[in-house]
Amino acid sequence: DVQLVESGGGPVQAGGSLRLSCEASGYFYSGTCMAWFRQTPGKEREAVAYIYGRGVTYYPDSLKGRFTISQDSQEPQGNAKILLTLQMNDLIPEDTASYYCATGQRVRGLPCTTRQSDYDYWGQGTQVTVS
Numbered sequence: 001d002v003q004l005v006e007s008g009g010g011p012v013q014a015g016g017s018l019r020l021s022c023e024a025s026g027y028f029y030s031g032t033c034m035a036w037f038r039q040t041p042g043k044e045r046e047a048v049a050y051i052y053g054r055g056v057t058y059y060p061d062s063l064k065g066r067f068t069i070s071q072d073s074q075e076p077q078g079n080a081k082i083l084l085t086l087q088m089n090d091l092i093p094e095d096t097a098s099y100y101c102a103t104g105q106r107v108r109g110l111p112c113t114t115r116q117s118d119y120d121y122w123g124q125g126t127q128v129t130v131s
Contacts, residue, residue, distance in 0.1 A: 001026050001027065001121070002024055002025065002026030002027065002028065002103050002120075002121040003024070003025050003026055003121070004022055004023070004024045004101050004102070004103065004121055004122065004123035005022065005023045005123055005124070006020060006021065006022045006099065006100065006101050006123040006124065006125060006126040007020070007021050007022075007023075007126060008020040008021050008126060009099060009126030009127045009128045010127070010128070010129070011129045011130075011131065012091055012128070012129070012130055012131075013130070013131060014091060014092055014093060014130055014131065015090060015091065016091055016130075017087070017088060017089045017090075017091065018088045018091065018128060019085060019086070019087050019088070020036070020085065020086040020088070020099055020101075020126060020128075021083060021084070021085050022034075022036075022083070022084040022085070022086075022101030022123055023081065023082075023083060024081065024082040024083075024084060024101070024103060024121075025080070025081045025082075026079070026080075026121075027078065027079055027080075028076040028077055028078065028079075028080050028082070028103075029077065029105050030075075030077055030105075030108075031052070031105045031106045031107070031108060032052065032075070032076055032077070032103060032104075032105060032106075033050055033051075033052045033103065033104050033105065033106050033112035033113075033118070033119070034050065034051050034052065034069075034071055034082065034084045034101070034102075034103050035047060035048075035049065035050035035051070035069075035101065035102050035103070035104075035112065035114075035119060036048040036049050036050075036069060036084075036086045036099060036100070036101055036102075037099070037100045037101075037102060037116065037119075038095075038097035038098065038099045038100070038128075039097055039098050039100070039125075040096065040097045040098075045100070045116055046060075046114075047060065047114035048060070048063060048067060048069075048086065048099070049063070049067055049068075049069035049086060050069065050112045050113075050114070051069045051070065051071055051084075051112075052075075052106060052111070052112045053074070053075055054074050054075065055070075055074060056111065057069055058111070058112065058114070060114075066088065066089050066090050066091075067086060067087065067088050067089075068086070068087040068089075069084070069085070069086055069087075070084075070085050070087070071083065071084045071085070084101055086099070086101075088128070091128075091130045092130060093130045093131060094130075095128060095130050096128060096129050096130045096131075097127075097128060098125040098126070098127050098128075099125060099126050099127075099128055100122055100123050100124075100125045100126075101122070101123045102116075102119035102121065102122045102123070103119060103120065103121050104118045104119035104120050104121070105120070106118075
């Protein structure tokens with residue numbers, strides 16, 4: 001099992017920055033994916049970024065250049081603690097959402113995905129409000 005706890009959300013003015021953190025602890029298997037998702041009421045949860053391996057990252061085109069995902073441990077395996085962060089710059093009101101960190105395991109030889117169903121463990125979420 002893996003436990004994830006997010007922090008760092010809150011209110012921010014448009015154009016400002018926030019840094020979200022996720023403390024993940026538990027047992028990690030080979031091929032771990034770490035990701036951030038976000039959700040607004042009435043909408044499906046969407047992937048914001050993921051990271052795996054030796055720092056391979058993904059962002060949707062709409063967020064490239066503004067969001068940066070990072071983790072303090074590459075290719076975690078076994079019992080471990082990982083600090084996952086999401087640096088968000090030049091925030092706009094459309095970034096307002098609940099942000100969740102998640103972890104799952106990718107298929108060997110394939111990259112991580114943006115599908116919620118591929119992530120087994122989730123944090124409780126942290127609210128980001130941009131006005």
